[in-house]
Amino acid sequence: MGRRFTGYLYCALAMVGVGSTVVVSKLIVHGLPPFTATALRFGIALPVFLLAMALTGERWPRVGWREALLLIVQSGSGSVGYTVLLLSGMRLATATDAGLIAGTLPAVAALFAVVALRERPGVMTIAAITLATAGVLVCTVGVPDGPPLADGAKAPALWLGNLCVLGAVLCEAVFILLNKRLRTPVSPLQMSTLMTGIGLLLALVPALLERPWTAAFDPSAMLGVVYYALVPTVVGFFLWFAGASRIAGAQASALTALVPISAAGFSAVFLHEHMNVRHGWAFACVLAGVALIALEGKYRNGRLARSQPLRGLGRQHAPDACVKVDRDIRSGC
Template identity: 70%
Template structure:
């Protein structure tokens, strides 16, 4: 297998893993409080990242106070905020809807850059943002009418929540990740992907630990499915996903790598149907089609801008 095909394979596996976090989060949300689950996820992943740094010979980067503060805000949004909002959303909505909304990440990141960094987007990027918005709108409006997630709610005991509210929580999680990408562009010191992942995990653990103590998770019963979900989330999408993504992205162009985020809603929907026995409705198919088209437009715009030296930095 040549280097490019290997890159495609690694990026595909990484994005399938990202899609699987939605299903894992559904299991976690039904058995553990959000901050407790987040802290446990980071506590499991951190020793693995530290071991990886020792094996590769990487050291902690030398950062000033401004950059340390920036990293704390990054971890608060992209690590803790994303996970907590996602878990809250998964307690109220279907994994299929959440997967479609999570797939809008490239378009959301572009939207954040337009308003916060005043970047001038290409026509295809604007179309991608419109398509992603349409995809979220279709799923959210369908959820608001009660057409979505009724089967999943009945099976998993989430009937006491509003799917519309859950979708908005998931959308908030995606915007947290978009804010994380924005802040990552403000770092002046070069930080390697492994260093960044280790720092985000360590800071995220500290930030999630105090709210987790107020949740008093030790007073409730232990849900084995939720614990298994946390272990899976920590080791497969977080650690293995990081290694696969950067190993794959190093072998292919950045625009090609971004196109593989299209596997997120697809894998989330497939796993939701297989593992959670959720039914994929017409609105969800329509939303998925809009999101997939948006991802491909973002990737096309990235390929067009690359020769002009405006390739986006990977997060």
């Protein structure tokens, strides 16, 4: 019981950290361009991952050209694309809405598995995808325009920011699917280091084109980037994988429901945002979808264990949509 409780605690803390990135992103975008902030995040996190590899004695995996290309595309989508779109969306969206949309990742990953990998969805997976879609629509459709800008012009509609956040979730889902195409075994630490290093290289040139040195220095934005790099990225990585190794995949997947909850909590405390009836309905849809994904994983896991009892298959072998979310949600996002 102690081992499982520790696993729950570690995974829960990791997901709370993911939810906090939504609020931190709100602070970063007002002081740094998106590619510059992305490059700084990876530049700060990379030395920590390299040191961890040196201390643990891990070596770089040997991959062919095909897998090297997959890794580049993975980092471009799950690391750079996710961060840039999230930061861009936070210029327009509220942190509460963004956190709710980010919480749909398990259902979005399941949808991509059905569309791109032609996996056969179960009834609960279909219901989870439907609920996640409903939650996004509740956040996006019918949202009034934002407040006037400083120059008196009307702000862009908040739904555009929500769509950018949804695009970030889609990028992370692509990252999850591409990871299934890798043939060479890559450990979590190796993957995180590779995603961070490649992400830094991909974001560096666009960051230089943003000419960040011409902008005024914003201490709060820089502190936000340092927090993003060290706490959710590095500390969250160790917490998630330490916890996921102690509990079943379906149980770890269910804990991703803490992402929208923590994002809403941090938004209320630090940004003074308030929830309304629309947010309540969106919360219900997103959390119900995550619960159905977890139940589907538990059901398939038990069925697999009963069909192959002699191979020791059990809770470690959750279905793809859950396993990849569990293993990769902290690798590059």
